[in-house]
Amino acid sequence: MSFDAPTIVQIILGAIALLSAMTVVLVREIMRMAIGLGVFLLSVAGLFLLYGASFLATSEVFVYVGGVLVLMLFAIMLVQRSDSGRAVLVSRHDIGSASVALGLFVMLTVALQGVSNRFTGSAPESSMQELSEVLMGGRLVQYEIAGLLLLVALVAVIVIAGGDER
Amino acid sequence: MTGFVGGAVYGLAGGLVIAVAALFGVWWERKVSARIQMRLGPTEIGPAGLFQTLADTIKLVLKEDITPRQVDRPLFRMAPLLVFTPIAMSLVVIPFAGGWVPLNTSVGMLFFVAVPSVSVIGVLLAGFSSGNTYATLGGLRGAAQMISYELPRTLSVLAMALLAGSLAPLEVMNRYEWWWTPATFIALIVYFISSIAELNRGPFDIPEAESELVAGYFADYSGIRWAIFMMSEYGGLVAASFFGAAIFMGGAQGLPGVFGVLLIFAKALVLITLMMLVKWTFPRFRSDQLLTLAWKVLTPMALVQLVIVGVILPWL
Structure with a gap:
């Protein structure tokens, strides 16, 4: 060592x-x-x-x-x-x-x-480019599904937080 | 080992640059505000009062470094440095000349918006450790404001990254073309306003409003630790202006060598002066008004800019 x-x-x-x-x-x-x-x-x-x-x-x-x-x-x-x-x-x-x-x-x-x-x-310094190629290429469906899930969670939080006003 | 030495030299040089920039910035601000109020500003020490802030700094350094008895001592003493260090670090990705940037990394623009967000922790800590209501409220307000304005600021920078096809500030500057400025004018405005707000400067300085909260989260600080808070404000001002000049206005592009450096300095000075004019002209925003501005005006504007860039992009 x-x-x-x-x-x-x-x-x-x-x-x-x-x-x-x-x-x-x-x-x-x-x-x-x-x-x-x-x-x-x-x-x-x-x-x-x-x-x-x-x-x-x-x-x-x-x-x-x-x-x-x-x-x-x-x-x-x-x-x-x-x-x-x-x-x-x-x-x-x-x-x-x-x-x-x-x-x-x-x-x-x-x-x-x-x-x-x-x-x-x-x-390698280009690791980000490779990452984005994977995310926007082969894994696009999974990426979009994860994004949709987060959006649903966000909307849910707004509904829960603003639920009292009605 | 050369890496360590180089890093230390860069660190010292960066600290020195910020100290000088803060000295000059305070002097310039006093001059600009004086002109707005039909005064002369500092005139006595040095040519046009240029060394007035140096004298003030010597006074601040010589003052006793007071730590009040009731505060949370280690956190209280740590907080100013926690605010200052990230802002000083963010200078490292700014391209100050045509082909030169202190740290050429492929994620420079993300670095520039990510690292100063650590100083929010310093603001919260300063407010908390002081242990009084004014400071705690100021800290909470300041932190809420800083994280709210991070979003439109990041989105406006993202528009430029999309247009240039790179996250490296040097690449963005090198690919700049003259029509980028009119095409991304919304992004520049969003960046300008949210940078002012992120620095807790007027008219968004309700977290440190004198009349309400004395000095907000740094009410209990004095001497050199107080000066470090002020230095991080002016360091952030300089960093935001240079970054804006490099990303949105083409920076040093078009002129070789020293002239390029002068060009980016001139552009940054224009932005700095504009920020000072805004501070001394507009009345202070209320806390709810400035959060509304961030979420309901600036964020949609930045998103519209992203759409515009997205529409332009295929035609290039």
Whole structure:
């Protein structure tokens, strides 16, 4: 194993991702949790960028950090009236969630054993063009169906939210 | 290792550029607003008061960096940087010269609209961590406004991407032809208005309205941290103007080398001055008015522009 620059960056980003993920689980202050999630999402975007998947990285920042996380922060700020102090660090649910996490870890390790060495290179810069050719070519029907589904969901949200006025 | 060094040099240079741009921007804004109000603006320090903002900055740096006792300390101290860094990063995909862009990536335009959206988190955090009602309300309003105007802004940029057939800003600039400006004039207007709103600048500055919310989400900040908020506003102003000049107005295209750089600077300066004229001329929008404008006026306009481009495209 050689320690060239990409490997070092990968190790650093991976460590940041792990630490921030642990922050989300272990910190009991909900705003810190959200920030930990943000750092985690950004470090994953950094990993995507490291492997040359620039479109994926940018989308990750746009959709997850700029969209989902902001909505979560909105919800937290609107709901949280007072800081209710620190909750207990250990609860009876922890055994269940820990075993689920362990099981997931084992499953992913087994499943990804063969592929772990395949992603050492970087994607070509034209990855976005290939992606769009796949989406607008062979997978057009699936793409359109997914779009239609999202549109239906959007209309449903408007109907539910505006239902009281009548 | 050269990558790290290059990145560090770029980062430092970018920070310096924004600092100088903010200094110049504040001076220019004071001059423009003074002319509108039939005053002279700063005149004492330097030629035409040019160094007035430098003196102000030295004052701000020397001031005590106050962190109020009741705030959420780490989040409070982190928030200004979280607002500033993404805006500084967005400068990296702007083509400042004919054939040159700091980072030539195939997703540059997406990058430019995606990365500044991270600073919404900084605005929310600043409002939340200050722990007072004015700041929290200002933060919520500011964030709501910023994410609302992201949509028409992205759609207007998308129209240009569709017309040029590329998401790389340099490609779009190089393929520019003169009739693009009249054909995509709606997109330029949508981009212009939503950029002002995205920066929380007047007339869309209700989140930081002095008379209602004192200074909105950064009411509790002072000294250098307050200055970082102001710097990100002017940095965003410069970034939005240069990007608009490069994408919608052909940027440096047509003139070689240094002249091209001067051309894009001139175009960006026109946009900057227009934004300042708008700020000092129009009265402030109410919160509901500006959300209505985003969703019911600007978004449909941007969609109409997309349809127009879609109709033109097969005839090229």
